[in-house]
Amino acid sequence: MADGNSANSEPPNREGAWAQQAEAELPDRREREEIERCLTFGLEAAPTINDRRISTFVRGELPHFAGERGTFLKCPFVEDVSKVDDAEVAIFGVPLDAGATYRPGTRFGPQGIRRSTNLFGTYNYELGVDLREQLNMVDIGDVFTIPGNLEKSFDQISQAMAHVVQKGVMPVVLGGDHSIGFPTIRGMAPYLDGNIGIIHFDRHVDTQESDLDERMHTTPWFHATNIKNAPATNLVQIGIGGWQAPRAGVKVGRERQSTVITVGDVERVGVEKIAEMALEVAWKDAKAVYLSFDIDVIDAGFVPGTGWPEPGGLLPREALNLVRMVSEPGLAGIEVVECSPPYDWAEQTALLSSRVILDSLATQVRSGKLGNKKASADRHAWGP
Numbered sequence: 382m383a384d385g386n387s388a389n390s391e392p393p394n395r396e397g398a399w400a401q402q403a404e405a406e407l408p409d410r411r412e413r414e415e416i417e418r419c420l421t422f423g424l425e426a427a428p429t430i431n432d433r434r435i436s437t438f439v440r441g442e443l444p445h446f447a448g449e450r451g452t453f454l455k456c457p458f459v460e461d462v463s464k465v466d467d468a469e470v471a472i473f474g475v476p477l478d479a480g481a482t483y484r485p486g487t488r489f490g491p492q493g494i495r496r497s498t499n500l501f502g503t504y505n506y507e508l509g510v511d512l513r514e515q516l517n518m519v520d521i522g523d524v525f526t527i528p529g530n531l532e533k534s535f536d537q538i539s540q541a542m543a544h545v546v547q548k549g550v551m552p553v554v555l556g557g558d559h560s561i562g563f564p565t566i567r568g569m570a571p572y573l574d575g576n577i578g579i580i581h582f583d584r585h586v587d588t589q590e591s592d593l594d595e596r597m598h599t600t601p602w603f604h605a606t607n608i609k610n611a612p613a614t615n616l617v618q619i620g621i622g623g624w625q626a627p628r629a630g631v632k633v634g635r636e637r638q639s640t641v642i643t644v645g646d647v648e649r650v651g652v653e654k655i656a657e658m659a660l661e662v663a664w665k666d667a668k669a670v671y672l673s674f675d676i677d678v679i680d681a682g683f684v685p686g687t688g689w690p691e692p693g694g695l696l697p698r699e700a701l702n703l704v705r706m707v708s709e710p711g712l713a714g715i716e717v718v719e720c721s722p723p724y725d726w727a728e729q730t731a732l733l734s735s736r737v738i739l740d741s742l743a744t745q746v747r748s749g750k751l752g753n754k755k756a757s758a759d760r761h762a763w764g765p
């Protein structure tokens with residue numbers, strides 16, 4: 382366009398322009414605290430270093446290639462989980478692949494997802510959110526799962542979930558294979574005084590009763606929707622389709638009236654309408670909504686590191702758009718599952734897994750559903 386600079390060519394509601402201004406309103410207190418801590422604990426830098434915010438030993442966010450803390454986004458670690466209630470959001474890993482029926486490796490999912498966050502800062506341009514400044518989020522480490530025993534692992538997962546939810550903290554779960562969808566819901570359901578809706582992103586329905594004679598990662602929603610306050614009528618499944626859909630699961634979905642949305646539906650109807658529809662189903666007479674995101678919902682070309690890659694899935698930007706839209710009214714919890722680092726290369730499956738969590742949390746901060754709880758204990762903390 383020859384006339385690119387005239388006022389007439391400015392598109393309405395240009396996000397780029399809004400975000401450029403929004404950054405000016407963000408606080409920087411937590412960043413300043415971090416730099417101070419780096420200098421105290423990591424020693425002041427050598428005299429030739431001009432930027433005096435740099436320390437001798439890495440103790441903070443920078444540089445991104447070093448100083449791995451083993452937490453999600455290098456956020457504060459809380460060792461004593463009895464004190465998790467000082468946080469608003471608690472991240473924890475569920476390293477499990479006993480429920481995988483094809484490629485294993487999701488026991489390394491939490492490790493891979495956390496490591497991938499080394500590439501990200503705490504600020505997102507389009508959303509105008511800085512998590513370090515605005516969200517009191519902690520990492521509480523991993524659940525002690527029992528390799529080779531699904532049911533014992535489920536009990537550990539439900540207990541961990543119940544602990545966090547009971548403390549009034551929002552859980553964010555780094556999976557693990559998708560069998561964990563049942564014990565996570567089972568852990569939180571008793572603490573909600575009403576129904577819970579589930580927004581489930583996946584290429585697979587995961588609604589059959591058993592697979593290979595056990596409650597594998599193809600079965601979570603059969604068992605979760607047997608829980609009284611987690612009815613299948615509040616289960617909406619987005620991205621379903623392809624050649625990996627067991628007919629037994631389809632039958633159960635039909636009988637229990639889950640709502641299935643295919644990739645073709647997303648393409649034809651558009652992400653905005655689909656998000657509206659998903660929210661309507663999930664929130665109908667429900668008290669809370671949970672997001673269960675299987676990374677294999679994204680086209681296999683983008684997510685090689687997963688248990689059952691299925692070509693023809695969502696594009697990353699469609700998926701992230703949908704995640705942001707369904708997160709806006711607030712969520713009771715999030716799980717991202719099926720990231721298998723041994724099959725991942727260049728970390729792209731882990732990076733996308735992290736983005737789902739980051740974009741959802743930041744959207745909830747922006748819509749005012751998160752970002753309201755201050756840390757009160759005397760600890761290294763993020764947020765207001």
Ligand SMILES: [Mn+2]
Nearest residue numbers: 583585675677
């Ligand atoms: Mn799947």
